[in-house]
Amino acid sequence: MNLSLRLTVNGEQREITLDDPRVTLLDLLRERLQLTGTKKGCDRGQCGACTMLVNGTRINSCLTLAASHDGADILTIEGVAQGEHLHPVQTAFITHDGFQCGFCTPGQIMSAIGLIAEAQTGDDPERIREAMSGNLCRCGAYVGITEAVLEASRILKDTKAERAA
Amino acid sequence: MNQFDYVRPASVAEAVKAASAPGAAYLAAGTNLLDLMKGGIVQPSRLVDVSRLPGLDRVERLADGSLRIGAMVRNADLAHDPDFARAYPAIAEALLSGASAQLRNAATVGGNLLQRTRCAYFYDTASACNKRAPGTGCDARGGDNRLHAILGWSEGCIATHPSDFCVPLVALDAVVEIEGTSGRREIALDALHRLPGNTPERESVLEPGELIVAVRLPAGARSFAAHARYLKVRERTSYAFAVVSAAAGLVMEGGTIKEARLALGGVAAKPWRARSAEAQLAGSAASEAAFRRAAQAALVDARPSGDNTFKIELAQRLIVRALTVATQGTPDRVPALPASPFSSAIGALHV
Numbered sequence: 001m002n003l004s005l006r007l008t009v010n011g012e013q014r015e016i017t018l019d020d021p022r023v024t025l026l027d028l029l030r031e032r033l034q035l036t037g038t039k040k041g042c043d044r045g046q047c048g049a050c051t052m053l054v055n056g057t058r059i060n061s062c063l064t065l066a067a068s069h070d071g072a073d074i075l076t077i078e079g080v081a082q083g084e085h086l087h088p089v090q091t092a093f094i095t096h097d098g099f100q101c102g103f104c105t106p107g108q109i110m111s112a113i114g115l116i117a118e119a120q121t122g123d124d125p126e127r128i129r130e131a132m133s134g135n136l137c138r139c140g141a142y143v144g145i146t147e148a149v150l151e152a153s154r155i156l157k158d159t160k161a162e163r164a165a
Numbered sequence: 166m167n168q169f170d171y172v173r174p175a176s177v178a179e180a181v182k183a184a185s186a187p188g189a190a191y192l193a194a195g196t197n198l199l200d201l202m203k204g205g206i207v208q209p210s211r212l213v214d215v216s217r218l219p220g221l222d223r224v225e226r227l228a229d230g231s232l233r234i235g236a237m238v239r240n241a242d243l244a245h246d247p248d249f250a251r252a253y254p255a256i257a258e259a260l261l262s263g264a265s266a267q268l269r270n271a272a273t274v275g276g277n278l279l280q281r282t283r284c285a286y287f288y289d290t291a292s293a294c295n296k297r298a299p300g301t302g303c304d305a306r307g308g309d310n311r312l313h314a315i316l317g318w319s320e321g322c323i324a325t326h327p328s329d330f331c332v333p334l335v336a337l338d339a340v341v342e343i344e345g346t347s348g349r350r351e352i353a354l355d356a357l358h359r360l361p362g363n364t365p366e367r368e369s370v371l372e373p374g375e376l377i378v379a380v381r382l383p384a385g386a387r388s389f390a391a392h393a394r395y396l397k398v399r400e401r402t403s404y405a406f407a408v409v410s411a412a413a414g415l416v417m418e419g420g421t422i423k424e425a426r427l428a429l430g431g432v433a434a435k436p437w438r439a440r441s442a443e444a445q446l447a448g449s450a451a452s453e454a455a456f457r458r459a460a461q462a463a464l465v466d467a468r469p470s471g472d473n474t475f476k477i478e479l480a481q482r483l484i485v486r487a488l489t490v491a492t493q494g495t496p497d498r499v500p501a502l503p504a505s506p507f508s509s510a511i512g513a514l515h516v
Contacts, residue, residue: 020168021169044200045200045268059271060268063271064194064195065192068216111266114267126501133265133266133404134268134404
């Protein structure tokens, strides 16, 4: 059974033919579109390493079938920088040592971008920690991650305010 | 994961027809189903993807004052809807206390109701489990069962229903709208889930092909908005299922409770409405003594199913605390750590 899908991945239109409905969104991107920036950690929705934005919303791409997302707009870690210019969340993770081994980092960064867009946490570190609890970091860089998300949300808020002014 | 046919119906009628075939299962967000399929715990031969069926993703106020929540509304969208959170704050708090932000962004209302137990023996295909493989026994009985049921369990199954969302819903008399081959019917959420008895594999009263299309809150559910809380004891404060949880809603007149609603989570194979406790609270002064009496009434039939005697006392203490904080009034905003029984104390460290 062949399933055809049309996806926008990091701004680029992709026509995909799936020969197997079992392919998750994560496996489609990693194994078939060679976008291996998104990591496969637990593959069961527990670690958050596979977090990406689907239609602007962060989800675990390991727990969803690619077939369910015909027409979707996907943003992965490969699509957040503008050329050599890093996304403010990426810069903030570097500034605040928000990672050590780096395996969870693409998921952390995508989750943070999603969190900032959701606009529920403000600059409350407690709310940020709670809203980032779906991303595990086994190196334990949580302190730096929280600081990075705090700073990036401030910067993005200021940028938005400047644009509006 | 087993091989399956993937079907994406264009209407509810098409979906019901496609899912009536033996071996078929509905797929919504898949946050529980795909996990179960990856583990080989369930092996549907056909997945009927209802995640994008038109008309099921709306929240609408009906003429009679009730609220109709489409089955495909996402957990996060519902919890962050300001009108919804103001009218039904305990439901918003329960939703935000469950899973992670990523999962709440995907998980649906209908899927939450029908999610499966997180009993580790159900998930471990090498273990005996009457729910997964009827007649094989229950390894949870002699196993690690400190988190298992204390109400409504049977010798054959001591698993609990893991939902947070269902707990305040059942307290507020939610109704489930169901579409099936013979048309539409509706039942109280309290009547949706079955207790295990001798057939723990039959978890709900849904017939093959039946699809939950909406959950409805009656007009009266709003009257508890000023005194409504959901509290949840977990083994860590975020991203964990309940050891025990409690939803409390009160209508207060001065210091007197005019009407009370109370339900428990993590204690049984269904969200557990505590009607006798509600009856005791109605008309009584809001006092710790009254809360303790209500808590005792709620747990009067409880008995341990293993190493979980502590859950009976824990549930009673959580009821007292939930009623206490509900009496104090609903916070303006869902707390930073939703449903934490510890976060309300000023200056206290969260646990």
